Amino acid sequence: MTPWTLEAALRRAAVRAYGLAPDDVPLVWPRNDHAEEGADAASALAPRLVRLVAGRRSRPxxxxxRVVGELARMRDEGLVDYAHADDDARGFVNVTFTDAQHRDLLAAAANGPRLLTGRAWNGxxxxxxxxxxxxxxxxxxxxxxxxxARRRLAIATAEPPPPPGPDDAEVSWRDPYLDGEHREPVTPAARVLGTVGxxxxxxxFCRSIPEHPREAETTGRDLPVLPxxxxxxxxxxxxDANPAFxxxxxxxxxVSRVRWAGEGGTEPVPCLRxxxxxxxLLFDGTSAVDTAVRREEPHILVRYLEALASAYDEWRTCPTADPEGAERASVDPALPAAVAGVLRTGLFLLGVSAPTRL
Known part of the structure; x- marks a missing residue:
């Protein structure tokens, strides 16, 4: 289950429930961070539909x-995969995925361009x-x-389809500025590039919000907007003090963890939480990219990628009560492959390379 498939199912349910034309239903991305505890995603479609279908006095x-009821009928008719849905006091539709749908989400996220932008890129x-x-x-x-960054985001999400994007080729940590490949002209910009890469x-440059920041402004501890x-x-x-690193x-x-899985490695069973x-966070990537494009604010994509990287770091370093005697299993490449796919695509859209070796 991806944001694309869930949004399409909710749109179809609204069309069936109220006899609307598909184009009359507003695009509202379902999000994990809007969901009630225990649910995987929630959609704010119903509050957006109130004035369109029922007048101002109707409750979301x-x-x-009605949308939830139609989803249930669609499920019974085999039109959507099974997923439990209910509504809450806000009028949001909350959806809980099956284990198979969780696996499908990870598989879909491994193709970062398709998950984030709805297109598959090659080469x-x-x-x-x-x-x-x-x-x-x-x-x-x-x-x-x-x-x-704004132009790359726009190209990735607009018609016609974008040119080829990131592939799975090996990428090193080398940086043309740190390696001295650009020596002229010597300007303040060139000097800072030769210092930080x-x-x-x-x-x-993309992490902060203001278009005209103050010279001493920062976006965090020791993170100047204009280094x-x-x-x-x-x-x-x-x-870790450097968000880019x-x-x-x-x-x-x-990527290394996926490679380790292919070599038959084992690991402690990861923490479910x-x-x-x-x-x-993988599910919310589509909405983050769409918002960054509509608002022309690349910092939204940067902060989303940072949240995903932090969650991945917590996942991979999750302590066990007894590390030596912890239950071990074969490395499952699904989650790290999904994280790698989304991070690689997000960095590419910012014009930043994604190294493939530790």
Whole structure:
């Protein structure tokens, strides 16, 4: 069950319940973070439908009740896979997935472009990547990086279909700026790129909200919005304090874990609570990308990827009561493959490479 399939099922249920034309039903992405405890996703479609189908005096819960009832009939008719749905006081439709649907979500997320944008990309293609070292002031490089991210997001989600995107080729940690491949011109922008590297610079430039930040503004502890060669802050570090490093490391770890699974590795049985958290964030990726595109705010994508990487870190480091005697099982590649697919695609849309080796 993906956001695409659930949104389509809810749309069809609304059409059947009220005799609407499909195009009259507003697009409302179901989200995990809107769901009640125990549910996998919730949709705010019913409150959006109230004025359209029942007048201002009708309660959203009455509309959602009819949508839920129609979903149940569609399930009985074999039109949708089994999933339990109910409504709540907000008028949201809450849906609980089956184990098979959980597995389907992970399998779908492994193809990050299809999950996040509804399209499958293959190979490499031509996407906007402005040479940031040609900018003069750091603020100008920031504007160029943000423009690149906005254009890449727009290309990925608009008609006609986008050119080929990220593939599964090996990607190293090498950085053209840190390796000294760009030596001219020597500008403040070029100097900061030579200090922190392109990946950290692009994430730093896209992470903040204001278009015209104050010079000393930060987006967290020791994370300047406009890093400089003299004060790069944590953007220069190869530690978790640097969001860019953390995102790229999480991808490299997830890819390595999939590789380890293929070699027959074993691991302690993962914590269910953290597994549920990662699955929920994977489900919310579609909405995060759509919101970033509509609002033209790349920081929404950056913060989403950071939340996913943090949840993955908690999943992979989940302590057991007795690590030595903990129950072990073969490494299941499904969840790390899903995380790798989404992180790789998200980083690509920001113009950042995703290393594949630790």
């Amino acid at each position: 819960s009455a509309v959602s009740g 490499q293609g031509e996407w906007p990547t402005t040479p940031l070292h040609e900018a003069g002031p750091v603020a100008q490089a920031r504007r160029l990086a943000r423009a690149d 392109e990946a950290s610079a692009r994430i730093a 400089s060669a003299e004060y790069p802050g944590a953007w220069v570090r190869l530690t 953390r995102l790229r490391y999480a991808h490299a770890h997830a 953290h597994t549920t958290r990662v699955r929920g």
